[in-house]
Amino acid sequence: MADEILSVRDVVKHYPLTKGVLFQHEVGRVKAVDGVSFELRKGETLGLVGESGCGKSTLAKLLMGVERPTSGSVHFEDRDVFSLSRAELRRSRRRMQLVMQDPYTSLNPRMTVGDIVGEPFAVHGDPEGGRGRRVRELLEIVGLDPDHVNRYPHQFSGGQRQRIGIARALALRPDVIICDEPVSALDVSVQAQVMNLLADLQREFGLSYVFIAHDLAVVRHISDRVAVMYLGKIVEIGDEEQIYDHPTHPYTQALLSAVPVPDPTKRTGRIVLEGDVPSPTDPPSGCRFRTRCWKAEEICASEEPALEVRAGSDHPSACHFAADSGRP
Numbered sequence: 001m002a003d004e005i006l007s008v009r010d011v012v013k014h015y016p017l018t019k020g021v022l023f024q025h026e027v028g029r030v031k032a033v034d035g036v037s038f039e040l041r042k043g044e045t046l047g048l049v050g051e052s053g054c055g056k057s058t059l060a061k062l063l064m065g066v067e068r069p070t071s072g073s074v075h076f077e078d079r080d081v082f083s084l085s086r087a088e089l090r091r092s093r094r095r096m097q098l099v100m101q102d103p104y105t106s107l108n109p110r111m112t113v114g115d116i117v118g119e120p121f122a123v124h125g126d127p128e129g130g131r132g133r134r135v136r137e138l139l140e141i142v143g144l145d146p147d148h149v150n151r152y153p154h155q156f157s158g159g160q161r162q163r164i165g166i167a168r169a170l171a172l173r174p175d176v177i178i179c180d181e182p183v184s185a186l187d188v189s190v191q192a193q194v195m196n197l198l199a200d201l202q203r204e205f206g207l208s209y210v211f212i213a214h215d216l217a218v219v220r221h222i223s224d225r226v227a228v229m230y231l232g233k234i235v236e237i238g239d240e241e242q243i244y245d246h247p248t249h250p251y252t253q254a255l256l257s258a259v260p261v262p263d264p265t266k267r268t269g270r271i272v273l274e275g276d277v278p279s280p281t282d283p284p285s286g287c288r289f290r291t292r293c294w295k296a297e298e299i300c301a302s303e304e305p306a307l308e309v310r311a312g313s314d315h316p317s318a319c320h321f322a323a324d325s326g327r328p
């Protein structure tokens with residue numbers, strides 16, 4: 001599609017598990033990301049949701065070109081990120097930035113806010129008009145007082161620190177920002193402020209976001225589309241209406257049932273998933289979710305459902321039992 005900015009095709013990342021004095025014997029592989037494909041369109045926010053350990057952060061590192069995949073490709077516009085030379089990769093990094101989860105540990109406590117926000121210029125060169133001026137402008141853009149440029153991270157609250165991280169990510173005028181659980185470590189009231197800031201910045205600068213979270217409720221209002229990830233794979237991807245109003249995959253249904261609903265008349269009953277998430281070293285054959293799925297049938301043990309478009313719908317579904325909306 002012409003307006004795609006990022007195209008992810010069959011990306012796999014397996015980490016070898018080794019033993020021996022020199023770690024020379026491979027005894028297994030952690031299948032952190034196992035065949036993920038999606039597109040990110042210009043100006044779009046794609047929410048990426050799943051339980052802890054499903055591979056979200058590994059995928060973020062692959063998108064940023066920080067980790068190399070075992071196989072598969074990530075195209076930024078029309079160029080494969082993994083075939084770029086070092087210099088080209090550095091140039092492409094200007095245009096794709098990362099906002100990290102924990103504003104308490106992702107900022108160097110010994111650096112002033114001005115140095116933190118201006119750090120990208122030390123690598124990529126000073127902007128027109130000078131570094132100091134741009135840093136003050138960036139602080140203002142994210143709602144911080146530019147006169148606090150000489151303060152240290154510990155002098156700011158959690159929400160303000162996340163704003164500092166966002167200002168740093170904006171420094172080089174990127175096109176894409178990978179937001180890896182940017183509000184998970186914040187109080188609920190502060191979460192909303194940071195989400196609103198991200199939405200405003202998107203409108204103002206035409207940014208595209210991949211927004212990672214473990215909670216479907218968090219990504220709802222910021223996402224144009226949502227991808228649900230389970231044990232290294234995307235099990236369902238769709239627009240807001242499909243995922244929240246007509247979820248077809250049992251895992252999406254279970255995640256949604258855990259989201260608190262303020263209206264008691266709309267409460268539908270929580271689906272409690274039995275058992276732990278299986279090990280990514282030895283995931284179940286067939287459908288990975290089958291060991292916890294109340295709809296699982298024999299076929300799920302041998303066959304991994306392919307993403308397919310349901311009749312009469314544009315939405316792809318990943319489950320054999322998509323038509324069956326019954327709950328346990």
Ligand SMILES: Nc1ncnc2c1ncn2[C@@H]1O[C@H](COP(=O)(O)OP(=O)(O)OP(=O)(O)O)[C@@H](O)[C@H]1O
Pocket residue numbers: 015030031032050051052053054055056057058059214280
């Ligand atoms: N460098 C590594 N070496 C070996 N295994 C790894 C490595 N990095 C991640 N993993 C494993 O890959 C799997 C996916 O990890 P990842 O951090 O991507 O999950 P996540 O969904 O981001 O989890 P969380 O929400 O807890 O951060 C986990 O089982 C993790 O232990």
